[in-house]
Amino acid sequence: MTALSWNCQGLGLPWKIQFLKNDVQQHEPSFVFLCETLCGKVRMEKIQRELNYEGMVVVEAQGKSGGMALLWKQENQATLLSFSNYHIDIETKSFGVGSWRFMGFHGEPNRSNRRKTWDLLRNLSRDSNLPWCVMGDLNNIVSQSDKRGGVPYPTWLVEGFNETLVDSGLVDMHIMGHQFTWERSRGTTNWIETRLDRVLTNERWNNLFSRSKLYNLEGSPSDHNPIYLDTRSNFATAWHLGGREVTGNFSGRIKKCKAELTNLRNKTDQLWLQAGDKNTRYFHVAASERRRSNAIQKLQNTEGEWFEWNSGLGELIANYFERLFSATEANWEEVVDKVLTTITAAHNEYLTREISVEEVKFALFQMHPDKAPGPDGMTPGFFRNTGL
Structure with missing residues (x-):
């Protein structure tokens, strides 16, 4: 089983959809959990078809925030257990291990309401004794080492989340690669990195999938990197x-x-x-015979005359290749006339016109403010603030 989770911070932009498609095509996850989709069911159904996933549960966005979706490859692969604005809980089966729970979870972003999702996690832990895996943007850290830059995380948030994990019987899975999954203000003195996206599992799940690995898939058009869970053993053949x-x-x-x-x-x-x-x-005999059979003895010119090596064959070969690679006159207009025109004069005029300030501004404001710095080191957000 494999799963991919991503806080996409909206799926309204085409390059975010393309980024998601590329990750799905590359890793072929069994499950895909998306949070902060900022879209409704109709939009997610279109994305589902583009990704070629048969099963899906959608929690629609509330105004201009929220929204979640959990997708799976085959329609009969999972059964919905429960959902809310913070979670989608399903039951699935894996060959050789039986049934278990997979949950996509998005922690409350507002710190003052953080206990709301902590209590939800505790209550969900009591719903079933199945092996359990929780994956998503938990919006919490388990220690101060999960954050770099900025002021320290409030102690009550760290301790409260760890108490929730103990009460729920969950442990945090180590992540491979870069340790931080969220960032802001890269390349500035205010650069902050935090590990907010994670996988939590209970003991029964760990016993079933003891070789599981969690990876940080770096490089994202969102502030969050996708994370990728692989329960398969990549080293099984080497270890045996x-x-x-x-x-x-x-x-x-x-x-x-x-x-x-x-x-x-x-x-x-x-x-x-x-x-x-x-x-x-045998090899020496065969090779010698092959060389004899492949040797050129004589060739015929265009007039039908035969030439051997002692009667001008070398010169005949040289003249042939000289003519073959020599430039000759050609009437390219006859070829060009046969090429159908696909760009009209109006289109060509539109494509070659001078770039306007409005076009530059439109493109700049479509870019992520804290990413893609130019040669001068300045990000799109800098130029926005200059009043372009």
Whole structure:
């Protein structure tokens, strides 16, 4: 099972949709959880079709905020258990492990209302004893090391969230790659990075998917990076190389696998050398015969005359290639006349007209304010504030 979660901060812009498509095509997640979609069901159904996912639950945006969607590949892959403005809870099955819960969750952004989602998480933990995985933008950190830059996180928020995890029987999964999933004001003295997006799991789920890995997929048109959960074991074949289980710590396993692969390569080289010794004479004979059969003995010119190597064959070959690669006159107008016109004169005039200040301003205000700095190091937000 694989899952992707992203706080997209709105799906109204085409490049955000394209970014999502690219991530889905590259990683092919079984589940996709999106929060802060800022759109309704009709818009999400269109996106669902573009992503080619059969199952979906949508929580529509409230005015100009919120909105969530949880998508899954096959229609009969999941059953909806419950939902709210903060969560979507489904039951699914995996081969060999049976049923378990997967939940997309978006923590309350307003700190004064943060306890609302903490209590919700506690209550949801009591709904079922199934293996449980929670994924999304929790809008909380578990320690001060989850934040870099700015003022320290309020202690009551850190302690309150950790108490919620204990009460709910959940643990925070380590993330691979860059440790922070949200940022603001990159490239300035006010740059802040925080890990807000995470995966929480209970003990039963961890026992079933003990080899799971969580990855930070860096580079996003949103303030949040997508995160990607993979429950499959990428090292299973290496850890059971040659039909024998390779035990020990990680470093020891790597050394044992390297030694096993070296032995395998040496054995292969020995077998190849033995086979080569037995067949050396055959290979030499066959190669010599092939060279004789492939050799050019004579060629015919355009007048039907035959030439051999002792009667001008070399010169005939040289003249042929000289003519082949020499420039000749051609009437390109006949070719160009056959090309159909696809851009009208009006279109061409529109494309080649002088760029206006209004066009530059429109494009600039479509860009993320704190990303894509230019050669001078200034972001789009700087130029907006100059009054362009």
